[in-house]
Amino acid sequence: MAGFLSTYGFLIVSMVMGALLGLSLYLPLMTGQLSLASPGFYALGGYIAAILSTQVFKVSDGLYPIGLVLLEMSIAGVVSGVLGVLVGIPALRLRGIYLAIATIAFVEVLRVLSLNLDITGGAVGIFGIPQPFLTPIEYLWIVIPLLLMSMVLLYRLERIRLGRAFTAIREDELAAGAMGIDPTYYKVLAFTLGAILAGVVGAVSAHFLNTWNARQGTFDASIVYLTSVLIGGTRTFVGPVLGGMVFTALPEVLRAIADTAGLPLWLAQFLRDGRLIIFGLLIVLGTIFFPQGLVTPDLFKRRKDRKSQS
Amino acid sequence: MDITLFVQQFLNGLSIGSIYAIFALGYTLIFSILGIINFAHGALFTLGAYFTYALMGEAFGLNGLLANAALPVKLPFALALILGSALAGLVGVAVERIAFRPLRRKRADSLLTVVSSLGVALVIVNLIQYLVGAENYTFPGNTYGNLPAAINFGTAEKPIPIRTVQVVIFGVSVVILTILTYFINRTKYGKAMKAVAEDPITASLLGINTDGFIVLTFFISSFLAGLAGTLVASSVSIPGPYFGIAFGLKGLAVIVLGGLGSIPGAVLGGVVIGLIEAFVPADYSAYKDAFAFGILFIMLLVRPQGLLGRRFVQKV
Numbered sequence: 001m002a003g004f005l006s007t008y009g010f011l012i013v014s015m016v017m018g019a020l021l022g023l024s025l026y027l028p029l030m031t032g033q034l035s036l037a038s039p040g041f042y043a044l045g046g047y048i049a050a051i052l053s054t055q056v057f058k059v060s061d062g063l064y065p066i067g068l069v070l071l072e073m074s075i076a077g078v079v080s081g082v083l084g085v086l087v088g089i090p091a092l093r094l095r096g097i098y099l100a101i102a103t104i105a106f107v108e109v110l111r112v113l114s115l116n117l118d119i120t121g122g123a124v125g126i127f128g129i130p131q132p133f134l135t136p137i138e139y140l141w142i143v144i145p146l147l148l149m150s151m152v153l154l155y156r157l158e159r160i161r162l163g164r165a166f167t168a169i170r171e172d173e174l175a176a177g178a179m180g181i182d183p184t185y186y187k188v189l190a191f192t193l194g195a196i197l198a199g200v201v202g203a204v205s206a207h208f209l210n211t212w213n214a215r216q217g218t219f220d221a222s223i224v225y226l227t228s229v230l231i232g233g234t235r236t237f238v239g240p241v242l243g244g245m246v247f248t249a250l251p252e253v254l255r256a257i258a259d260t261a262g263l264p265l266w267l268a269q270f271l272r273d274g275r276l277i278i279f280g281l282l283i284v285l286g287t288i289f290f291p292q293g294l295v296t297p298d299l300f301k302r303r304k305d306r307k308s309q310s
Numbered sequence: 311m312d313i314t315l316f317v318q319q320f321l322n323g324l325s326i327g328s329i330y331a332i333f334a335l336g337y338t339l340i341f342s343i344l345g346i347i348n349f350a351h352g353a354l355f356t357l358g359a360y361f362t363y364a365l366m367g368e369a370f371g372l373n374g375l376l377a378n379a380a381l382p383v384k385l386p387f388a389l390a391l392i393l394g395s396a397l398a399g400l401v402g403v404a405v406e407r408i409a410f411r412p413l414r415r416k417r418a419d420s421l422l423t424v425v426s427s428l429g430v431a432l433v434i435v436n437l438i439q440y441l442v443g444a445e446n447y448t449f450p451g452n453t454y455g456n457l458p459a460a461i462n463f464g465t466a467e468k469p470i471p472i473r474t475v476q477v478v479i480f481g482v483s484v485v486i487l488t489i490l491t492y493f494i495n496r497t498k499y500g501k502a503m504k505a506v507a508e509d510p511i512t513a514s515l516l517g518i519n520t521d522g523f524i525v526l527t528f529f530i531s532s533f534l535a536g537l538a539g540t541l542v543a544s545s546v547s548i549p550g551p552y553f554g555i556a557f558g559l560k561g562l563a564v565i566v567l568g569g570l571g572s573i574p575g576a577v578l579g580g581v582v583i584g585l586i587e588a589f590v591p592a593d594y595s596a597y598k599d600a601f602a603f604g605i606l607f608i609m610l611l612v613r614p615q616g617l618l619g620r621r622f623v624q625k626v
Contacts (some may be wrong), residue, residue, distance in 0.1 A: 034421050090611040097347050097570075100424060101562045102610055105603035108559055112600040223428055230425060276436040283429025287422045288412045 009137030011252055013208060015245040016143040018228065020201045022244030023150050025229045026237060027194035028099070030163070031187045032170035033092065036222040037103035038198040040110045041084065043216045045076035045202025050126040050212040051119060064130035064207070069142065073203040080199025084192035092187040099191070107222065114214045125213025129206050139208050146204075147241070150197060154237040166190055220276075227279050231286045233293030242295055251275050318470050319588045321463065325476035327584020328483035333538035333557065334564040334576040335490065336531035342507045342571040343527050346420050349427040350405050351535050352558020353434035354398045356551055358536020359543035360438060362387075362394030363447055373443030387453045387544070395536035402532020403525055405430050410528075411521075431555070438551035447548040454478060454544075475545040482541060486534070487577065494573070503527060507571075556599070563602040567609050569619020578617055 005012075021038055028035040049072040053059075057068050091102035114120040121127075133139060157163040165186050168176040173183050206212045224247065232243020257263075258271035270277075286293070333355060340348045367384030370376050385393065409426040457474045464470030494500035505513040506523045514520045539554060564583050568575025583602050590598045609616060 032419075032421070034424060090607065094610065094614050097420075097424060098566075098610065098614065101347070101566060102607065104559055104562060105606045109600045109603045109607075112597060116596045223432055226425065226428065270440075274436065274440055277433050277440060280429045280432030280434075280436065283432065284409050284426045287418075287426040287429065288409075288416075291416075291418055291422055 005137045006135065009135060011249060013136055013139045013143060015248045016140065016147050017201055017205055017208070018225075018248030019241040019244035020143065020147055020150060021198060021225050022229050022232060022240030023154065023237060024194040024198040024201065025225050026154075026234065026240040027197070028187070028191045029229065029234050030166040030170060031183075031190045032173070033187055033191065034097075034100045035103045035191055035194065036100055036226065037084075037087065037106050037191075038194060038225060039216070039218060039221040040103070040107035041080040041195045041198035042202035042205070042221075043107075043110060043114065043212075043214070044083070045073075045080055045199035046206035046212045046216055047114060047120055047126070047202075048072060048076040048079060048199075049203035049206040050129050053130050053207070054126060054128065059130060063134070064132040066132050066142075069132050069204070069207060073142075073200045076199040076203035077196045080202075081192050081196040084195030085188060088188040088191040088195075089184075092191060093184055099187075104222075107218070111214050111218065121213070123214065125211055125215075126206075127211050129210050129212065131210065132207060136208065139204065142204055143201075146200070151237060151241065158237065162186075162189075223283075224276075224279060227283050227286075230293055231282055231290070233295035235292050236295060236297045236300070238300075239293045239295035243293070247279075250279075254278070314464060314468055314470050317463065318472065320585065321470075321472050321480075322476055323585035323588025324581065325472075325480040325584070326587065327581035328480050328487075329538050329541055329580070330561065330564050330584050331577040331580030332483050332486055332534050334561045334568070334580050335487075335573065336534040336538075337561055337565050338568075338571060338573055338576040339527050339531045339534075341565070342573070343503070343510075343524060344410070344414075344420075344423075345571075346410070346423045346427070347562070348405075348410075348528075348531070349424060349558070350402075350409070350430040350434060351531070351561065352554040352556075353431040354402055354405075354532045354535040354554070355539035355542075355557055356438060356548075356554030357401055357434060358395050358398035358532075358539040359548050359554075360442065360447075361397045361536065362390045362540040363449065363543070363548060365390035365394050366450065366453075368447070368450060370442040371445045371447070373445060374439070374441050376441045377443075387449075387455075391537065391540050394540055395533045398536025398539070399529040399533035401434075402528045402535070405532070406525060406528040410524075431558075435551045435555065442551075444550045444552075446550065447543075449544045449547070473545070479541045479545060482537070486537065490530075491573075499523075499526070560599070560602050563606040566606050566616060569616025572616065572618045575616055575618035582617075 021042060024038045024041070025035065049069070052072050052075065053064065053068065059065065059068070087102065087106050091099045115123055133141075157166075165176070165181045168179065168181055169183050169186055177183050202216075205216075225244070228243035228247035229240045230243075232241070232246070233239020254271045254275055258268040263271075333351075337347060337351055340346065340351075364370075364381055365383065365385045366387065367381055369378055369380035372378065405427070409430045410423055413423045413426060454474055457478075460471040460473050461477055462469045462471055494503060502513070502518045503523050503526065505516065505518055506520050510520045539557075542557070543553075560583070564579040565576055566579075567582060568577070568579025583605065586601060586605070587598050590601060
């Protein structure tokens with residue numbers, strides 16, 4: 001067990017963080033809004049944690065206190081939330097494609113800024129971010145409670161007035177407006193909640209990865225997380241959680257398959273280097289054949305029905 | 311800023327802006343007909359540049375599956391440009407068949423189509439990387455034949471040198487824009503295209519083959535993307551398969567500035583952003599790419615329908 005944890009510790013923590021990022025993309029999707037901003041807030045949260053821990057708190061001896069990590073996570077969450085409102089209001093007054101475009105622009109502006117500012121370390125980034133734990137697997141102490149909390153909140157959210165308002169907007173914004181739901185308010189709320197979550201995850205991730213640079217939050221990253229959410233499922237929070245985990249692990253799985261003996265050389269090479277081609281194909285096929293993703297609410301209902309029958 | 315430098319930057323901005331314009335026109339054509347942004351547009355831009363490069367008989371690098379491969383033909387640049395763009399256009403038609411038509415048949419949410427076009431973009435870009443590697447490809451030095459490297463637009467005492475490439479880019483863009491405007495406003499096919507954009511159902515009742523015109527629109531749009539890609543690449547180089555993505559994102563800023571779905575808007579937006587970027591002070595040139603997106607945000611706040619767009623009223 002100990003050997004397994006030390007070999008796969010990094011991957012396991014990454015998978016949980018992938019699930020959390022999937023959820024941060026899922027929140028705006030609950031109101032039917034395509035946001036590609038999660039990696040932007042993720043990068044922002046990471047920079048906040050990296051700068052605070054290397055330049056402000058400066059704990060030199062021993063392990064970095066977990067309390068300070070939690071403080072950084074809160075600060076990252078608050079800053080991301082405020083920025084989320086500021087970005088969300090202009091973009092979400094409008095319908096359709098505008099949010100996707102505005103969030104792409106937001107991610108690009110952040111990327112250009114982080115590449116050029118001194119405080120973010122320019123193109124090189126920030127190194128030597130202090131570690132609160134001795135081994136990667138111990139990061140589970142932070143990310144598992146975070147994931148459980150988010151899942152419980154979302155489980156409740158999908159069943160109270162707020163969540164129903166989100167769904168109503170997704171199904172028909174005009175009709176929802178006619179029912180007395182203020183679409184802009186709820187869309188900004190959903191978008192901001194996603195932003196906060198992404199910022200908080202970024203703060204943990206900066207410590208976890210030890211270094212942080214402008215490559216963390218790119219357009220590419222947006223698409224990979226979008227894939228995980230869309231294939232996982234956009235109608236229940238279980239979809240993004242499973243999708244985020246599976247797609248974070250997928251490159252490793254593909255590499256493992258490529259290493260099995262007996263595969264033709266071209267296939268092995270394709271599995272190793274063609275990861276993003278496979279992702280792209282999955283996105284296209286997924287949107288055409290499984291527009292609601294693989295994990296749908298019906299799946300749970302059907303199982304319940306079957307149980308009650310037997 | 312003295313007058314020579316001003317004129318020089320102005321002409322350079324006009325040249326870059328004209329490229330933005332023909333590239334953004336491709337987005338606009340598809341948006342006006344389907345109400346969807348084709349996120350594979352940037353990838354087709356890249357693809358066009360690679361096609362032209364290959365058609366000129368240049369060899370590819372050592373990385374990737376096609377290491378050191380080269381076509382046996384060496385076409386002159388003008389011919390390779392047209393053929394390469396046409397090939398990009400054909401790929402655009404394939405993209406429509408694979409990623410757009412199945413969803414249109416199902417009357418799926420337009421958001422899903424956006425996502426599937428993102429998927430296609432991912433496939434194209436990474437396929438390029440897989441086949442020819444991520445290295446920098448420079449067009450041969452004699453791409454523009456025996457033309458001088460720069461043309462003087464000033465006097466002998468006060469020279470205003472402009473790179474020949476920029477002049478060619480501007481010239482080609484103006485020609486393309488003229489042809490396209492004539493095609494859309496004056497010919498039977500162009501008018502039918504406008505009818506499909508206005509109302510596909512009514513257009514089909516009037517005997518217009520809407521699917522056919524959607525395919526035609528994709529061909530023209532992707533042709534423009536390939537053309538823009540080749541021209542930009544011939545001016546600088548092909549810095550790798552991702553170069554169209556950044557350009558594609560900037561194209562979004564152009565069409566939001568001009569107004570989604572407005573053809574004159576795309577041209578105006580392109581020229582405005584080209585000029586603004588040309589006049590970004592040298593001290594801030596690292597932030598140049600952020601300016602276009604800053605403008606995008608301001609536009610969304612102040613005038614979401616864009617400079618020349620129509621106000622969009624949602625009806626039940």
